[in-house]
Amino acid sequence: MNKQVKLTFYGGVGSVTGANFLLEIDGKKILIDCGLVQGFKLADDVNWDPFVYNPEEIDILFVSHAHVDHLGRIPKLIKEGFRGKIYSTEPTRGLALPMLEDTAGILGQNTDLDLDKIYTPENIKLTLSFWQGFSYHEKIQITENVEVCFLNAGHILGSAMIEFVYNGKKILFTGDLGNSPSPLLPDTEKVTDADYLIMESVYGDRNHESKDDRRRLLAETIQDNHKRKGTLIIPTFSLERSQELLFELDTLLESERIPVMPIFFDSPLAIRLTEVFKQYKNYLNENAQKAVSSGKYLFDFPGLHNTLKSEESKMINTMPDPKIVIAGSGMSTGGRIVHHERHYLPDPNNTLLLTGYQSVGTPGRLIQEGVKTVHITGEDVVVRAHVVTILGYSGHKDSDGLLNFVEDMQDSVKKVFVVMGEPKSSMFLVQKLRDNLGIEASAPEQGSSVTLEC
Ligand SMILES: [Zn+2]
DSSP states (O other): OOOEEEEEEEESSSSSSOOEEEEEETTEEEEEOOOOOOSSSSSOGGGGSOOSSOGGGOOEEEOOOSSHHHHTTHHHHHHTTOOSEEEEEHHHHHHHHHHHHHHHHHHTTOGGGOHHHHSOHHHHHHHHHTEEEEOTTOOEESSSSEEEEEEEOOSSTTOEEEEEEETTEEEEEOOSOOOSSOSSSOOOOOOOOOSEEEEOOTTTTOOOOOSTTHHHHHHHHHHHHHHTTOEEEEEOOTTTHHHHHHHHHHHHHHTTSSOOOOEEEOOHHHHHHHHHHHHTGGGSOHHHHHHHHTTOOTTOOTTEEEOOSHHHHHHGGGSOSSEEEEESOTTSSSSTHHHHHHHHTTOTTOEEEEOSOOOTTSHHHHHHTTOSEEEETTEEEEOOSEEEEOOTTOSSOOHHHHHHHHHTTTTTOOEEEEOSSOHHHHHHHHHHHHHHHOOOEEOOOTTOEEEEEO
């Protein structure tokens, strides 16, 4: 006999951020992700509106991965009465605490948002106390009839798709899907038998540049900067991209494709997160694990300095060139990178290397577009340094990658809900799924519900 499941799209529709879906299945209320809504700011004011549903009634929250747009509102969920269980993979649980504490630190600087009430140490402690970590493919029985497991999404360490099996039918939430192959992570798992798919569409309407050249371009950028005896500054995201970059630098040094020079890893959050990577190295791909098993330490190589304290960070400017500085934030909207940019951008011997997506309007995007002067932390800075962009390191599948992912389940899938993308991107993917694969697909609206026959 058919059973009905209700799915409501509370967040992460018409937008890349704020993922939040409610699944009502076999008498249980299950949330999938509870992320911050982010636009130009780390958190839009809308995050402070009360949840539309009653958090006290939620039984379990499943978390796909540790990015803030997927877990950043959990302390708020706790504040509004959630006392259920939180399930994710083990590394996601490990990464959650540094990510939440860092978010609290940044948001806490804005006193008019009542943040103290949400990100209290008590709420963060409660979050972790409700939280249980699982391995990929470990079966989680949530009712007599519903079984859940995490599948590898290949996006960041511990990132997962979440698969619900009910009455023989499979409902799959993709979370974010990685741009495999990644230097560090195993490839996104192939899924061939989902009935209902709720999928991301960050790059639903665009394809990436080739990944083949990324390591060569990185090596050339470093060599050029070394020849000019300049400083190479790299703004990066603290989670995944930073560790990926360290791994690439290690590989290039090992094969003597770049010379040894001081490399400053100047991000307290990234340093903390790197420790979690070391703890869960069994979640890395075979190649990365092999690199460690040869007696080497992961993310440790000649010339690398972790500068945790701000005094150490300030000393970097006095160190002789050539050198490399890696710091956050990834789009130069804050963090230690902005101090380095003020110092190094005016000198034509230096290089700024961009490896991540730069949102419209951010200083990173303006520099990428070739402005001669950029406004950074209240000061106009002249840009004379070389500016290089390497796009092959994106963390998301591109449009073709997303289509190929769905093609594997073409025979089984009854309906695809395209979420977590800008409207243009989601609609483009919906059209592609209909036209190229003949699959029923839609981009749901915020707050809308659907019934899934199981
Ligand atoms: Zn993500």
